[in-house]
Amino acid sequence: MPTRQLVTLGEAMLRLSVRPGDRLEEALAFDVHVAGSEANVAYAAARVGLSAAWVSALPENALGRRVARTLAAGGVDTSLVRWEKAGRLGLYFVEMGAAPRPIDVLYDRAHSTMALAAAGAFDWAGLADTQFFHVSGITLALSDSSREVARRAMEEAKGSGASVTMDMNYRQRLWGREAAAEAVRDVAPLVDVLVATAEDARDLFGADGVEQLQAALGVETVVLTLGAAGAIASRGGTTVRRGGHAVETIDRVGAGDAFVAGLIWGLVDGSLELGLERGLAMSALKMTLHGDLFRLDAGDVAALLAKDHREVER
């Protein structure tokens, strides 16, 4: 039995954001959050009780330390992080919108320590001992070296017997649809469980449903998230579907990562159904919190799934 239940690999950033009604161009202060798709997944997984580690490269400065301390405080094992003098901590600026104005994201993540890291720099032995390995399409998009790092990690993990999960996570501000689709196709043979939004499935692969995406990429298990409508999964010819929760949204950013953490939690317990349920619960709960991180615990997920709660607990 592997020591760790989950290892994720990817870049973490500081998110600098303004509250709904304010503007990046004028706000006198920016809220600061630690974020990054795979870091979010590791954090959420650790919060609900999985043994989770996060692999990345961070700059040796106050911002890099902030990232590592924040994740560690949530229970994430950060011992596999490489500390470098080169590069910077990626940032992203977020203007929280309100309908009909969309949330606006401005990336400032070029030249980050993680984007500069070469596959040879990591100690891949650290991945030899995990049940699940997770990466997202963002890591493929950051830089050529980052894509190489991601591929190498997937190979190492798979070679050690881990299941590889991947969130397609297409970001139009990082690359084009065709490049993204090609990169996903390229690593698909290494992926055991692929997660994507229905929107990305359609935009990148013209897939109108979970079976079509599965057919297009040949991945064993494919999960599509459907926004408020829930999620649908296909594995071994069977389709599983679960509905979403009604949410009073505080901050939707990071909800997809919380879903992935819940999905993996279910898979660790051997149940795709449980994965969908936990993922949807965690996604909904994340949206009730500021920031990208799932700052709740297993008990909060259980309470929601038990649906046996009053509006006020006192």
Next chain:
Amino acid sequence: MPTRQLVTLGEAMLRLSVRPGDRLEEALAFDVHVAGSEANVAYAAARVGLSAAWVSALPENALGRRVARTLAAGGVDTSLVRWEKAGRLGLYFVEMGAAPRPIDVLYDRAHSTMALAAAGAFDWAGLADTQFFHVSGITLALSDSSREVARRAMEEAKGSGASVTMDMNYRQRLWGREAAAEAVRDVAPLVDVLVATAEDARDLFGADGVEQLQAALGVETVVLTLGAAGAIASRGGTTVRRGGHAVETIDRVGAGDAFVAGLIWGLVDGSLELGLERGLAMSALKMTLHGDLFRLDAGDVAALLAKDHREVER
């Protein structure tokens, strides 16, 4: 004619809370509010113009003074408050949730000055001269001595000719359903007007409606609150029902106490119907304000009842 229109008795606390999206485990600051079911009722009643006093015991320190000053600033007569060296001011911590995450309440009210107070310590003559006396089930739950204080006060008030109102206000984090039901049954003969949520009526007494609860407890007037659906009252074989208001909720805590204040205000004016209407209006208005206290005035209630307002008054 009694000098005072209302005397309430109960514990007040500081409420330390975090805004939706934040967590008690991490927030760098807690919002501070004065709260306590019967104190809230007295405050709301004073704000709309009733002469209202609040009986309690407070510790002689900055926090106790804060409670007394806040209530007095709203017009509550605090001259009947006992100031003690013993005990502490009760606190409660609130994490405002957002659907599907419930509001979470952490009580830290044990060993409070009020919970320690003995019936013998109060000057019951102060209750001789009021039209209404109000207490909630929370005061029955705090401690044995508190329950004794509440019972004694109800007896004194009733003996002096006051009408006794009681809000069942069951709190699962203070005691069990059976203990609560027994305590309510025990004081029911002293109660003229009983208010409860439909949920508590069912959970504690298996009563599916206002008549059932009335039958179970033998109280002359019983009022059930139905959440957004409004409220229903039964008295002398007659049932009165009024619908609720659509609310953009800012903070629902304390809405029930505002309802009670409005109900008593109507009863002071001799009308149960008016009581329901004012109670529902005050409950709705309270939800548009931060904190437990009804920080509005009679004019605001009148304006809502007149339904003659624009969205912006300018």
Next chain:
Amino acid sequence: MPTRQLVTLGEAMLRLSVRPGDRLEEALAFDVHVAGSEANVAYAAARVGLSAAWVSALPENALGRRVARTLAAGGVDTSLVRWEKAGRLGLYFVEMGAAPRPIDVLYDRAHSTMALAAAGAFDWAGLADTQFFHVSGITLALSDSSREVARRAMEEAKGSGASVTMDMNYRQRLWGREAAAEAVRDVAPLVDVLVATAEDARDLFGADGVEQLQAALGVETVVLTLGAAGAIASRGGTTVRRGGHAVETIDRVGAGDAFVAGLIWGLVDGSLELGLERGLAMSALKMTLHGDLFRLDAGDVAALLAKDHREVER
């Protein structure tokens, strides 16, 4: 071709407001915004790219300078502003409500520099060179001299070949319905485009629709705003209607002024239809921002009209 596309005339104020859930009577701090109907129109117009100037009188102090700097930072030409030692900067206090409690406005704008200004004090030559001139009913209401200033400006502008637009903008806290109706009737012959809420059209002129208002006042183009339902315009026997946008409202104050700016933007481009569309888009977008000012740009309007956006742009 005139140098400027738009000149507006009116009073600007500081708005001192508290957030939903807070009260003017207690809040420890007031948010500060620059506001004023015609200043808002000029600001919004400048932000989307029109060459816009604002005519007014301001006191020579820190508050007056704040107004001018804020508008200028948005691109408004403030060179026509008169700086005076006499008078004060008008203020208005806003308590943002939440249903069913209305937004409450307390004006403190008497004796303002603008209300004291006489028509003779302005250099009307500054208005000779504009495509559109805009004023609102508020300026008619401020004082006799202000009404005279407004009338004179409309005459000057019209005499120079500008189109005159007017927003009826009835304010019950400034004057009565009859006085307002009379004043509007008085200047109607000078108005080319009149904007009003359906509510004001009915309350002041008993007009149940856009044609009725047009008939009552004899203005060439009349536009009625219908709240969430959109807007309707009548010109030359033709009626144009456009629906509104679903909005998560942050702050509705100033939305009407943003509508007017969008309408004029469309008219500058020769299209009443475009004016309605842009006006409704700008009105909706304004409601997603704190404060009265439309702090967005033409690109944001275009994006909404293209309806081709995700909920998160990243």
Next chain:
Amino acid sequence: MPTRQLVTLGEAMLRLSVRPGDRLEEALAFDVHVAGSEANVAYAAARVGLSAAWVSALPENALGRRVARTLAAGGVDTSLVRWEKAGRLGLYFVEMGAAPRPIDVLYDRAHSTMALAAAGAFDWAGLADTQFFHVSGITLALSDSSREVARRAMEEAKGSGASVTMDMNYRQRLWGREAAAEAVRDVAPLVDVLVATAEDARDLFGADGVEQLQAALGVETVVLTLGAAGAIASRGGTTVRRGGHAVETIDRVGAGDAFVAGLIWGLVDGSLELGLERGLAMSALKMTLHGDLFRLDAGDVAALLAKDHREVER
């Protein structure tokens, strides 16, 4: 023995201020405090235990109510306040400086309800029953009617046997030195105790010390405040001097009013020496608090005078 120990008369305002390092021209929020020289004196006196009332005129709106509630919450009797529809609540804007940049004050108090009030409007019987009556030079400066109100009140109070105290309180932004000097000379025969800064004594009356000012005005007791150096008093040929306290200044505005309250507190207890000591202690303590009001109690003053305290009390 009079029922009240102190009645003060004067205007109260809202103070809107920005913290050191911020600017009125740019700050996104203004701190809100209730202020006004004589209101400050009444508040401080009530906080340390004197029975104190405040006479003034307030507008019937949220801002007027805020003033009255704030003072009443400190224990000030506000039953003598006149509520008017006319006029507005005076405001003043404060930019807290830092050496070498001075604190900057922008008054916006013209047309206030108090400045408009006529002497005939007050019920002077309310002043018949007080040990001390206090007014400041600011009330003389507000308007002709206000000056008449102040004079009339001094006459009524003196006629009823009260001692009249006056704080010269020269404000260059309200009137010139000569007008102020003349007004002070005019009422000097009605004054029993006059307080002034050494700076004002010199600037208005060319008086280089307390005896000179006493000689110039013929007042029985004269007290000069000397900033950090303390204060000096002259009465009946005797001079009393006390040194000031070393202060880490948070907000110096209102310190002079706290001094006056302490002085009167000493005089109530029959000791000018005690008056200086309490005044200097209260002045120093006020400077450690935000806002104009002395939000501390008699115990805090006693602790400082006992000089028997650690830096941290725990």
Next chain:
Amino acid sequence: MPTRQLVTLGEAMLRLSVRPGDRLEEALAFDVHVAGSEANVAYAAARVGLSAAWVSALPENALGRRVARTLAAGGVDTSLVRWEKAGRLGLYFVEMGAAPRPIDVLYDRAHSTMALAAAGAFDWAGLADTQFFHVSGITLALSDSSREVARRAMEEAKGSGASVTMDMNYRQRLWGREAAAEAVRDVAPLVDVLVATAEDARDLFGADGVEQLQAALGVETVVLTLGAAGAIASRGGTTVRRGGHAVETIDRVGAGDAFVAGLIWGLVDGSLELGLERGLAMSALKMTLHGDLFRLDAGDVAALLAKDHREVER
């Protein structure tokens, strides 16, 4: 060689405080910090690189978790903490003063989980393996059981070969001088290094200097802190003295604990002199941070000791 360099034992609390210029009686929000003398020492020691553990008992709720997570995030080993259903988390309220007003502390720590804990409940084997064990006089003061826990821990640690350090830390709001002196005398034979303020040495033992305190208690090494003047130590007939640093104080609470951590750090490296220097540097640096915790690292201490820094590092 022991695995751990330091184990501390004591209670942790939440500190709820208001900034200079604000009052506990009125502030709308309280800043929240984790605090507690021995927890502070462990935190500071871990931040500068010592392997440090903290022994205590915490309630199983959000506040208890907050304490543990905060300390763990600083590197403290919290695996020895006992989690209990009984008791509450102690709180203390702090009003940051400004000269001449002292900082005011209101304890609300009675009935805490730690004060209720019995010596038998702890697994003392956890203390067998440490170089230093530290406790403060506060733990002796909390309750009889807490005093017993402290004594037992000192015995266990000493029995395992650890050096026992103790900070006298007298708190007048917890007990009287005589009781404190007796308790310290009682455990003195178990103490290797005693730290006290010069003030406490004089107040509790009439000791005018470090030798006198050493003589009175018979402890091998005694260290007196002298406020801004630095610190003095006596051991084996030798006296060592080091001066303090000039400090722009932000928050002095917790400075004594930072001193102790620095002292132990020096002792771990075998040098009392280094201990004084590091202790004084860490004490000074702590005072430049909000809250009780030394949220800095070894590099910051080294930089100060090297005295080779500009005012701005850029």
Next chain:
Amino acid sequence: MPTRQLVTLGEAMLRLSVRPGDRLEEALAFDVHVAGSEANVAYAAARVGLSAAWVSALPENALGRRVARTLAAGGVDTSLVRWEKAGRLGLYFVEMGAAPRPIDVLYDRAHSTMALAAAGAFDWAGLADTQFFHVSGITLALSDSSREVARRAMEEAKGSGASVTMDMNYRQRLWGREAAAEAVRDVAPLVDVLVATAEDARDLFGADGVEQLQAALGVETVVLTLGAAGAIASRGGTTVRRGGHAVETIDRVGAGDAFVAGLIWGLVDGSLELGLERGLAMSALKMTLHGDLFRLDAGDVAALLAKDHREVER
């Protein structure tokens, strides 16, 4: 006579900072300010009334627009700014210290649009028409291309008859002392007025005073700033010295740039003495404001120089 009195060239950034007592590693929000040595100089000069333009390259995004709007709102002519798709806006993170902890600066300005800009990309004709041209040593340090841009600009300006001023502004976090000294030597023949701190003069050129630096570099006018001690200038064999002002420091960053603006303002009026006086006054005043920008006006400088002010202006 040139149209402009001053053109400056350099990079602007967003400064993200935390207040004294807080840490970059933990703060939940960062204050946001626009900054950059030469942008600061242009802003300060424009605020006091000089016609000033700023030359730079900015990225076409919300952050770039924020920089340009902020400077323009202060009166800076930004029409010479180049807008680019390439590169990013430089950032710098500041942890405001408190003695003995230094202010800590973390640069994140690599790969900025300005650092990437090539000399060929600018329209140098824009510099043909200015009385003074200013640049700082920071621009020499950013990149090879930036150094080339600076040199080219100095040549163009000098060729057009402008006086060239330069602030040595050594930044140890950008380059080493030797490289900086060499770069300064290299451009010294183009410089008419050189400003440096006494510390930099010593560290880079071993110059113990203003004459030594002048001798080392052969610049006509050399000004050394001496911190609180003021400044000293040497020109044509004459030495001028002025003392500094006592300052309650809020934020010292940017004070040197305010000094330069004041110096140039004096030089524009033909007086080096006036330049020192204005520079020292502006430097002192800047330190009383948050952020790098001199957000005050000529009147504030005049008031300080007149030394005719009370501590409170009211």
